[in-house]
Amino acid sequence: MENEDKINLFRNMAEADPSNELAHFSLGKLYKEAGRFEEAETSLKNCLEVNQEHSVARQFLGESLLELGRKTEAIELLEASILMAHERGEFMPRDAMSALLSDHGIEPPDLAAEEDTEAIEAGAFVCKRCRKARPGLEDAPFSGELGARVQEDICVDCWKEWMAMSIKVINEFRLNMATPEANDIYESNLREFLGV
Ligand SMILES: [Zn+2]
Structure with a gap:
């Protein structure tokens, strides 16, 4: 579009x-x-x-x-x-x-600074969004380059926050996820929300 x-x-x-x-x-x-x-x-x-x-x-x-x-x-x-x-x-x-x-x-x-310095030094997974040492996602939440990026950067808690937000995105934009336009809007909101 x-x-x-x-x-x-x-x-x-x-x-x-x-x-x-x-x-x-x-x-x-x-x-x-x-x-x-x-x-x-x-x-x-x-x-x-x-x-x-x-x-x-x-x-x-x-x-x-x-x-x-x-x-x-x-x-x-x-x-x-x-x-x-x-x-x-x-x-x-x-x-x-x-x-x-x-x-x-x-x-x-x-x-x-809010960073978990000790955990970072110990090499723990640190979420790029909340900058906390929290569990990461076990699998990519969806296929493709963006899904891999989310798994690499984002913790489970932030992903759950996006899941709640995505309902609002689908409702407020009345997205029909079968269309490319809807996927475009969904993806740009996901990128914005998670910073990926
Ligand atoms: Zn996080």
């Missing part, structure tokens, strides 16, 4: 159901990627109206505000969001937001 088609699809979904968090988020992400930062701001704020704890929506909103030259607003949002993401154990958006602040000459909040 072309990006413009995706924008239309998600816009229709968001208009039909203003409580569709994932449609607002996907729309905001596409607008940001297209350099349409004012529209990105609106969609990401709509997403945060439905779920104010969406860390990646906060990250993208911060980026969009910086692109719009609204530095004070962006810094205020990012500082609060870094702490929130830290508390939720969402380290990828946390670190991405810290890097955004650093790039703009602002010292990010100082947060203690």
Whole structure:
């Protein structure tokens, strides 16, 4: 699907159901990627109206505000969001937001490292998403390169979190998994959620 088609699809979904968090988020992400930062701001704020704890929506909103030259607003949002993401154990958006602040000459909040140093030194499996030494998946959850990557990088707990999230993805996007478009949307949400 072309990006413009995706924008239309998600816009229709968001208009039909203003409580569709994932449609607002996907729309905001596409607008940001297209350099349409004012529209990105609106969609990401709509997403945060439905779920104010969406860390990646906060990250993208911060980026969009910086692109719009609204530095004070962006810094205020990012500082609060870094702490929130830290508390939720969402380290990828946390670190991405810290890097955004650093790039703009602002010292990010100082947060203690969360890594299981001893386990890492002992060579234990460490999940790339939660950065904890937790059991990994015994088998690839599905075939192909992406399935192998998930098994290599992701712990059982994070995979279970995605399983719960994937139900929301299928419902909110009304995915018919028999179609390539639905698989495309499913896969990009999986990649985003697990960081693979
Ligand atoms: Zn994990």
